[in-house]
Amino acid sequence: MKGLKIVSTGRALPAKVVTNDDMSKLVETSDEWIATRTGIRTRHFCEGEKQSDLAEQAARRALEHGKIDPKDLCACIVATVTPDHSAPTSACLLQQRLGLPEDIPCFDMNVGCTGFIYALQVARGFLLQSGRPHALVIGAESLSRITDFTDRGTCVLFGDGAGAAVVKLEEDSLYACTLGARGDAEAIFIEGPGSERPYIHMDGQKVFRFAVEAVPHCIHVLLEETGLSLEDIDWFVPHQANKRIIDHVAKKLKVPNEKFYQNMMHYGNTSAASIPIALDEMAEQGLLKQGQKILCVGFGAGLTWGGALLEW
Template sequence: MTGIQIVGTGRYIPQKIVTNDEISKLTDTNDEWIRTRTGICQRHFSEGETNADLATAAAEKAMKAAGISPDQVGTCIVATFTPDHISPAVATQVHRRLSLPEHTPALDISAGCTGFLYGLTVARGFLLQSERPYALLVGSEVISRVLDFNDRSTCVLFGDGAGAAVLKLSDSHPFTSVLGCKGDDQMLGCTNAPGTERQRIFMNGSEVFRFAVETVPHCIDDTLKKAELSPEDIDFFVCHQANQRIIASVIRKTHLPEHKFYLNVHNYGNTSAASIPIALDEMAEKGLLKPGTRTLCVGFGAGLTWGGAVVEW
C-alpha cells in the first residue's frame, strides 16, 4: 500500500504569553492548582490574529522547510473547530494567501483535537487522485475567543497556535491509521452559551479524563496491531497534548517507556488540532526526527473522536 511521507513541518505561536498567574486574575484559580492538575505553566493567546493568519504562517514555514512552491500543492486541508467564519473555510483563505493553483481543493476538517490525525488519511486520499505531488495539512486554533472564564475547569486548559505539515505519497514510507468516533455531543464541545449567541467550550472533565485514559491505550494497541509493529519498533509516541496527567496515566496503563513520550503541554496548553503538528515541528527542529524514525501519533477529541497513526520519517 502506498504510504505518505512528511517532508516539511512548521508552526506559528502567537507572541502573547498568558501565565497561570495571569489566568488566576480572570477566574478563581492559582498557579499551583493548574500545574498539579494539568501540567500547564503557560499558554499563548492571539491578539487580533485570525485563525487564517495562524494557519497561513505555519503553512508557509512548512512549505519552506519542504522546499516546495505553491504550484506543487495538490490539496490544502485545515483541521480546526475555531474557524473565522461558518463559511468560507479557513483552508480557502490559506489557499488564497498562498496563491495555490485554482485546481487545488481546499477544505476544513472539524474533528476536534483529533482533526490532524483525520487529516493525514484525508490528505493521502486526495494525493492518490492529484496531479501534483504535495498536500498541505494544517491544524490551527484560536481557542481563546471561545473560553468561558467563569468556568475554571476549562479556561485554564487551552491555548492558541497552528502547526503544519507537507505530505507526499511514498512507497518506502509505510502509513497506518486507525480512526474512530463514539458519537457523543454531551461530554465535550463548543456551543452557544445559554441565552447568548457567544460560543463557549463546555466539558465534563472527569468523564473526558476517563474516556481519554481508556481510549488512548486501546488506540495505541490497535494502531500497532494494524501496522504489524511492536512498541519496541516505535521511537516516539506523540500524544495529543491535552493534559499531562492524562499522558502520565496512559504511560502507566501501557507500561511504555516514559522517555519515548514527547511532552510540551506545559508551554502551550491544549491547542486542540494544532497540538500534534506543533509537537512534530518542535521535534524536527530538535533533530529528533531522523530518516527511519517511527512516530505513533494518537489523539482524542470532541465528538467523541479518536485516532492513531504511525508515520515513518
C-alpha cells in the same frame, strides 16, 4: 503500499504569552493548582491575530522548510473548530494568500482535537488520486475566542496556535491509520453562533476516562496492523490535552514516559494544532531522525479518536 511521509513542518504561536499567575487574576486558581492537575504553565492567546493568520504563518513555514512550490500541492486541508468565519473557510483563505492552484480541493474539517489525524488520512486519499506530489495539512485554533474565563475548570486548559505539515506518498513506506467516533454531546460541546454562552463546555472526568481508553486502543490497533511492538516505536506524539492523561497511558502501556513527547506546559491544549506543533518542535530540536517510527494519536470532541503510524 504507498505510505504517507511528512516532508516538512511549521508552526505559529500568538505573541501574547499568558502564565498561570495571569490566569489567577481572572479566576480563582493558582500556578500550583493548574500545573499539578494539567502540567500546563503557560499558553498563547491571540491579541490582534486571527486563526487564519496563524494557519497562514504555519503553512508558509512548512512550505519554506521543505522548499515546496505551492503549485505542486494537490490539496489544502485545515483542521479546526475555531475558523474566523463559517464561510469562507480558512483553507479557502489560504488558497488566496498562499497562491495555491485553483483546481485543488481546499476545505476545513471539524473533528475536534483529532482533526490533524483525520486530515492526514484524507490528504493521503487525494494524493492517491492526484498527479501532484504534495498536500498541505494544517491544524489551527484560536480557542481563547470560545473560552469562558469564569469557568476555572476549562479556561486554564486552552491555548491558541497552528501547526502545519507538507506530506507526500512514498512507495513501501511504513504507514497505518485508524479513525473512530462515538457520538456524545455531553462530554465536550461548543454551542453555536447566537448562543448566550458560545463557549467550550466539558465534563473533565468523562473526558479523562475516554482519553485513557481511546489512546491505548489506537496504539494497539496500529501495532497489530503493522506487526510492530511498543518497543519498535521511537516516539509517541499524543494530543497535548493534559499531562495526567499522557502519564496514565504511558504507565498503563508500561512504556518509558520519555518516549511520550510532551509540550503542553508551554502551549496548553491547542486542539487540532497540538500534534503538528509538537512535530515541528521535535523536528526543530533534532529529536526526529530519518527512519524513526512515529506514532501520533489524538482524541477529542465528537467524541473522536485517531492514530497514525509513520516513518520519519
